[in-house]
Amino acid sequence: DAKTTQPPSMDCAEGRAANLPCNHSTISGNEYVYWYRQIHSQGPQYIIHGLKNNETNEMASLIITEDRKSSTLILPHATLRDTAVYYCIAAPWGSNYQLIWGAGTKLIIKP
């Protein structure tokens, strides 16, 4: 799996959009970009994934650059409950490929 690089921590004001960057410059053509988050004392939660196109669901939007070397997760209206560690992972599709978990970004939403 391609290695990903994320800032160790970020702050965001409540109600604002939280933009979390991720670099994956060695991503392969068959690797998707996955985002998960882990709220304190809970198991990780899937957020969104994408291959080339931008994606949006009820939780977030994922913007992938045209060269696929980086991406941004956008939480459009951050709330205090979005405070968590956010993990960006590049991996092929399918259960045969394990997810390699980096250190993630600790996002703190401030009132």
Next chain:
Amino acid sequence: SAVISQKPSRDICQRGTSLTIQCQVDSQVTMMFWYRQQPGQSLTLIATANQGSEATYESGFVIDKFPISRPNLTFSTLTVSNMSPEDSSIYLCSVDGRGVEGYTFGSGTRLTVV
């Protein structure tokens, strides 16, 4: 998405003893995964458990220390054997829902070995 019930949620154990962690899934799944998360660290895959076959362990993890059972398509156990304080971690089970929802995780077992 699948719902996972993991227990116990936490335990404090004496060194040298063993603890068995259970994961029950509300639907049939082919593969179940066991992770360890050491304090302040990210997740590390321990092993992958398929029903009807022996679990596949990642480098650094051995069956004698972390025996896994997978008796059917909805249940698995992980045992942490002959525990030492270095085994103090959060242990998580996970199943693959990559069709739409990505992997689903249990709520974790917070283990403290004293």
